[in-house]
Amino acid sequence: MDPGQLVVPVAGMVAAAALTFYLVSFQEMSNKSFEDLEEKLAKGTNNVLLNSSLSSKKRREARRISKQQRQQQASKPGSSPPPPDSASSKD
Numbered sequence: 001m002d003p004g005q006l007v008v009p010v011a012g013m014v015a016a017a018a019l020t021f022y023l024v025s026f027q028e029m030s031n032k033s034f035e036d037l038e039e040k041l042a043k044g045t046n047n048v049l050l051n052s053s054l055s056s057k058k059r060r061e062a063r064r065i066s067k068q069q070r071q072q073q074a075s076k077p078g079s080s081p082p083p084p085d086s087a088s089s090k091d
Helices: 003-043 046-075
Strands: none
Touching: none
16 A cells, blocks of 8 residues: 555544544533532522523612612702712813
8 A cells, every 4th residue: 555545544543533522522521511510409508590680680679779868868858969970061
């Protein structure tokens, strides 16, 4: 056989070996990630997953309270509206 005829089959085998290596590695990483997640959930440390939701609830509650306070101040008889914010009046 000519050495040129061996290049294609050898390159195909190397490509198949590389593809198999990456697929197996990815599968192992995926399994390890799921095992770690299961361990965290079993320990009850899933509170970390709720932080973003909790902080958004806090922000909404703070906005609701400040809005109620502004409405109460505006509804008091004889009270003048707050002065306009100097930063918001600039264009």
